[in-house]
Amino acid sequence: MKYYAIIVAGGSGNRMQTETPKQFLLLKNLPVLMHTIKAFAQSDTQPKILLVLSKDQQSYWTRLCEEFNFHIPHEVIDGGKERFHSVKNAIQTIEEDSFVAIHDAVRPLVSKSLIDNSFKAAEAQGSVIAAVQSSDSVRILRNEKSSALKRDEIYLVQTPQTFSLSVLKEAYHQDFADHFTDDASVVESIGYGINIIEGERGNIKITYPIDLELAELLLKN
Numbered sequence: 606m607k608y609y610a611i612i613v614a615g616g617s618g619n620r621m622q623t624e625t626p627k628q629f630l631l632l633k634n635l636p637v638l639m640h641t642i643k644a645f646a647q648s649d650t651q652p653k654i655l656l657v658l659s660k661d662q663q664s665y666w667t668r669l670c671e672e673f674n675f676h677i678p679h680e681v682i683d684g685g686k687e688r689f690h691s692v693k694n695a696i697q698t699i700e701e702d703s704f705v706a707i708h709d710a711v712r713p714l715v716s717k718s719l720i721d722n723s724f725k726a727a728e729a730q731g732s733v734i735a736a737v738q739s740s741d742s743v744r745i746l747r748n749e750k751s752s753a754l755k756r757d758e759i760y761l762v763q764t765p766q767t768f769s770l771s772v773l774k775e776a777y778h779q780d781f782a783d784h785f786t787d788d789a790s791v792v793e794s795i796g797y798g799i800n801i802i803e804g805e806r807g808n809i810k811i812t813y814p815i816d817l818e819l820a821e822l823l824l825k826n
Contacts, residue, residue, distance in 0.1 A: 607703035608652035608724055610645045610765070611695040614638055614710030615659060615684050626662065627811050628710040629669065633824050637811055638666075639675050640713035645706075646677045648720040652706060654679040655698065657691040689785050693777040699770055704728060706765035707788045711811040714823055719805055720765060726802045727767035734767075734789045735804035736760040762787060763804040772797060 614628040628638040638656075645654055656679050658666055663681055670676070682698060684691040692707060699705065704727050708715065719735060726733040739759040744751045766788045768776075776792045785791045789799045807823050809816055 606728065607701050608650045609655060609699055609703050609705045609770075610652040610720075611655045611657060611682075611692060611705060611707045612638075612641055612645070612679075612710050613657050613684075613688060613691055613695075613707065614662075615657065615688055615691055629662075629665070630811070630817060632713060632811075632817060632820055635673060636669055637713045637817075637820075638710050639669075639673060639677075641708065641710050641715070642675075642677050642679055644713070644715050644717065645708070645720060648717045650721050650724045652720075652724070655682050655695045656680065656710075657682045657684050657695050659684040687781055687785075689777070689781045689791065692788060692791075696770070696773050696777050701770075703770045704767060705770055705773055706767040708764040708766075709810055712764055712808055713811065714805075714820060715765065715808050716805060719808065722802060723765045723767040726800065727769065730800045732766075732768045732772060732789070732792050732797050733800045733802050734787075735763040735765060735808065736801045737763065737804040737806060760801055761804075762789065763808050763810075768792060 629636050632640055642654060645652055658681055660683055682695045685694055704724055706723055723733060723735060739756050739761055743754045743756055743759045745754055772792060776795050793799050811817055811820060
């Protein structure tokens with residue numbers, strides 16, 4: 606069986622309060638995105654890596670690879686208007702029967718074991734996503750009134766999200782909709798069930814400045 610990893614790097618630096626896109630910020634003296642690619646390259650599954658970048662960031666990425674002597678093989682795919690279109694562009698380049706893991710570029714601490722377990726679970730169960738159970742109390746706000754939800758029924762979704770190529774091609778053949786917040790929601794919208802595998806507390810998404818500080822601490826440990 607063939608394996609692919611689509612790494613989606615479309616983020617800006619807005620919430621990080623910096624002009625530099627989050628995936629290019631330095632984490633332990635290496636751009637965040639390079640940590641993410643290294644994680645997949647070091648996994649036992651050894652997927653072919655497809656990096657989705659907007660066209661206006663590709664030359665900068667090339668310069669970074671030269672500057673940091675980064676030579677892990679990967680193919681750069683043009684990003685689209687929305688994340689949906691970026692993933693779709695990458696999927697369209699894959700032709701052989703395979704399983705595909707889709708991962709946020711700004712989740713650089715994903716472990717080798719979570720990557721390999723995601724592929725293994727997808728082969729056995731079908732569509733799978735990594736998620737962790739909420740450790741906080743959760744409330745929902747509707748019409749200015751809040752109500753409690755059952756914490757043990759709430760999962761915080763992460764990536765990788767892993768599917769067979771045939772399911773992804775079918776799902777991404779549909780038109781974009783605003784409620785597509787991740788790949789699981791795209792696949793689920795055409796009737797497929799989504800299975801959850803245990804994610805990792807350390808598999809954080811770099812969104813705010815404090816996330817980068819936390820990632821530095823986690824890498825030290």
